Amino acid sequence: MADDPYSVLGVPRDASDAAIKAAYRKLARQNHPDLNPGKPEAEARFKLVSAAHDMLSDPDKKARFGRGEIDAEGQERRPAGNYRRHAETAAGERYSPGMDEGVLDDLFADLFEARGRGGDAWRNPRGGRGGDEAYRLDVGFTAAVLGATERLTLPDGRVLSVKIPPGLVSGQVLRLRGQGSPGRGGAPSGDVLIEVQVAEHGLWRREGRDVLMELPVNLAEAVLGSAVEVPTPGGTLRVTLPRHSDSGRQIRLRGKGVAGDPAGDLIVTLRIVIGTPDAALEAFLRDWQPEHPADPRAGLDAAP
Amino acid sequence: MITMHVLLTELPGLQPDELRGWLAAGHIRAERGPDGPVFTEFDAERIRLILDLREIFEVNEAALPLVLSLLDQMYELRRRLGLTS
Structure with a gap:
């Protein structure tokens, strides 16, 4: 029992003749074996689709199939892909x-x-094209964030100027076309391939196009909010902290991350540093009665 | 060898005039027989292919020479590379 011709063509049982024809054309175009040599699955699909269309495009057969008088086998169709079988043999020269x-x-x-x-x-x-030459180049963290031009001295003494695009990551390979070994007999030279290694940084780290850092602030700056200086890859910025900030609070400085369009952000995470408390702070805390006492450890759950 | 009469019987979608046109244009080759042109199986399959191109792919007479030429080049290269399926 062959496949149901309606499901082969992917049309409902009440599909119009025009819809059947359109579905057949679409599938037959994708799978015509003479136009898809080397894809045996296309030939099998084409046979199924042709047989389904032959049955459903013949009003008599369509009606008899609908009444269950004949099954989906129908009759043997002409084998598809015969043209290809001729064309790929020596006889194919006929239409060379x-x-x-x-x-x-x-x-x-x-x-x-x-x-x-x-x-x-x-x-x-x-x-004849010349060979490619591979080198490694160390790039500073800031250069990879902002973009830069580095100089690379080759073993033969040539100095290449290498443009570092902003956002470069370790392991990326830059290609300088035509800077490799010369070609033979007037053929083009090969390329220079440069694998870059981006240095780590003590203050910043990258996450995609964003740059992340931790910013220590003291108790007064966090509680009262105040302007502090923040070192960024592009230079120092003066940033006003929001009042009532806490440890872990993140401040996003738009466009201060990896350069480009769109530029990434610099995400600053606050860390409150108390330092060495003096007698006044100790005295204040001893007498302090919080207006809204809160347990900072509420919600800690040691259960797995 | 297949005569024009047999061909027209086997391929209901084929009109004698258009076949003569394809012969004149060189899309289809034929040998000279006692009662007009005779065709090989290969020629008949090529005519079927043209009918498929027209019916399924809606290639018109103007685009037909281009499509056939590209197919002929593809098969020429496949023969040379020994690619058969």
Whole structure:
């Protein structure tokens, strides 16, 4: 029992003739074996789709199938993909476009010669292109955030100017076209490939296009709110802290992260530092009766 | 060998005039027989392919030479590369 022709074409049982035809055309286009050589699954799909369409486009067969008088097998359809089977054999010469023999022979000679030489040459069938040269370059944290131009001195004494795009990450490879080994017989030179290593930083770290840092503040700055100086990759900024800030509070400085469009943000996490308390602070705390006493450990749950 | 009469019987979608047009344009080849052109199985499949291109892909007469030329080049390269399926 073959597949139900309606489900093969993906149409409902009450689909109009036009809808059946449209569904058939769409599927047949995707799977025509003469246009998809080397894809055996396309041929199988095409056969199913053609058989389904043949049944549903014939009013007599469609009605008999609907009444259950015949099953979905229908009759044997012409096998699809026969044209391809002729065209791919030597007999296919019958419709040869008459490509220039010399050009083709050269192309094939190059292909097979290149295949013998190995991977990189295979991608460059002309064969004469110069080789690529690989180097490593250490880039500072700030340079990778803001972008910079670094100088790379090659073993042969040449100095290359390497543009570092903002947002560069460790392991990324920059390609300088045509700066590698010269090609043979007038062929283009290879490329210089530079794998970059971005340095860590004691103050900042990267998370995508954002830069994160922890900012120590004292008790008075956190409670009363005040202007503090924040070191950012682009230079020091004066930032006014909100009143009643607490440890862990995050302040987002828009556009102060990785440069570019859109630029990333600098996310500052406050950390309250008490330092060495003096007698006045001790005395104040001893006498202090909080208006809203709160247990900071409420909600801590040691259960797994 | 297949005569024009047999071909027209086997392929209901085919009109004699358009087949003559394709012969004249070189899209289809035929040998000279005692009662007009005769075709190989390969020629007949190519005619089926053209009918498919027209019916399924809605390729019109103006675009047909381009499509056939691209297909002929593809199969030429596949033959050369020994790619058969």
